Amino acid sequence: MRPGVGAEAGPQVGAGAGPRVGAADRRVLAGALRWVEANLEWFAPGRWEEFLPRRPFRPGPLLELLGLVRVLDRAGVVARDAPLARRALDLAEEAVADAEFGRGLRRGDELFPYHLNLVALLELLGRPQPGPRAVCEELLAADAGGHCRAYKPVLGRLELRYFADRGGFTAPARLPDLGTLYRGSVAALDPDVLQLTASETYALTHALFYATDFGHRRDLLGGAREVARLRGTVRVLLGAQLVRGGLDLLAELLLCDTALTGAYGCDALVYDAWAALAGAARPDGAVPSPVHRPEVLAGLDGGKAEAYVFGTCYHTTLAAALAAAVRAGPVAAERPPGCPPLPGADAAGIGRWAREVPGAGPEVWAPLLAAGVQARDTEAVAAVLGAARRLGHGDDPLVGAAAALLSAWAGP
Structure with missing residues (x-):
């Protein structure tokens, strides 16, 4: 039986736990899962909106959480029937059952891919939604929102194709396959590593997430030369984020590095990046985002303080947990020899x-x-x-x- 997360015992983090529990990525993962489990209520759109601005796609944090649950289940870290996963799925089912979700889905607008993805993830994790799924199929066939058109940004089309394929939907004929779309993305086009903006770096990481199914495959990335070139790019960007303290992108680039190596090794740069994430984590396990300000938090209390911590920590915490979950083994407890x-x-x-x-x-x-x-x-x-x-x-x-x-x- 795979380890799960108990309501009282706290998270178990798979085979990496035990004699090397001090390794940085295992500490990050254990802390992140502990924090997520303690703060599940804040993933519900209604709870979020008590203190935080309404989001364009209201269940956005829940969507990210379900993506993590899928990877945790696949990696044997947290089973889909464990308490954390069950409660996350309950919240997602409630969100999909809300009349406002149905109205938003039927609009078939720029948020349609995220409606479709949430419905698909629920089904993948054992909670099928026949009615919303049928609506998604209808809207996808009609190219609602024009998402499949060639003039649309390639990352959006790559994202939609990944969501559709992963959910078992029939993709419209005008939407190219995942490999074709990946080859038109920033990740595959030899980007200028010196001048990539933050948004372009996010586009690169997400193109790799989708093309590799979060580190699960590498067949769409090209030959050994293309993979080696891309890994060189990722490692320069990883080092740049490490020295600049950009924890969001640091976590995402660590996942990309793992997806590209296939060996799940640990050299000095990877060790230092994981040590930085572990060192930045709060005592409660949350990893702060770039917009988190301790001095702002110090002026808040009660629900406002809880909401501020959640709103400024949840995404980076989930990204760090994702990156840790896709690794086959823990980062060494001691720094490997290598570059200073x-x-x-x-x-x-x-x-x-x-x-x-x-x-x-x-x-x-x-x-x-x-x-x-x-x-x-x-x-x-x-x-x-x-x-x-x-x-x-x-x-x-x-x-x-x-x-x-x-x-x-x-x-x-």
Whole structure:
């Protein structure tokens, strides 16, 4: 029998628990599941709206939670009949049964894919919704919302195709298959790792989520060369988020790295990223998002404080739990040998590193260069460029591209 989550015993985290329970990813997963179970009521749209702004798709947090429940069940971490999963599914069934959900579904507007996905996930997890499913089939066949049209953004079409395939829906003929759509996404088009915006990085991570079914397959990604190139991109972005402290994207990029390696190994960068997530987690297990402000929380109490913590922590916490759940084994309790730890993203920290590091390859300086360029921090970029050249990497294309940008920013 697979381990579940007991209402009193707390979450079990599968085979990774036990002698290596101190490993960072297991600590993150255990804490996240403990927090989710303690805060399940806040995933209900009505509870959310008591203190927090109404969301365009009201069951949005529930939709994310059910996606996690599916991965946890598939990974053997939390069974779908465990208390946490049962209660999440109960809340989702209540949301779908609400008359407002039915009206929103029938509109077939820009939120239609999320209505369809929630119905599909409920069925995948053993709670079929025959009526809403039939409506989804009808709207999908009619291309309600025009989501299948070639002029629509590729990520939205990739998302819809993934939702439809995963839920067993018949996709419209005009909607290309998942592989074709993936090949038109930012992940497959050799993105400029120095200049990806946050929204473009999110698009990259989600394209990989859908193309790999959250780390479950790699056959749509191309050959070994394409996978290696993409993993190089992901690792530069992972390092850049690590030095900048972007926990949302750090968790998502860790999942992408696992999806691309297939070996579920742990090197120094992965270890440091998991250590950062574990170190940032609150005592209750929640992982704060970039918009969480402790000083704001300090001025709140009661339900307002609970709502603030939930609203500013739930997404990053779920992302971290997802990333931990797809790993085959825990991150080592001790840091593996390898590249030196990355400094902070500020120019002073990078400057100290540039003066003191005895030797390092692109695995160290490339994330720092990307972090500096993304922040338009000319001092940091100049410091890393100087270090990369001193280390013998002046001819690297990334160094040349960053130097050109730095010169262009400076002007005449």
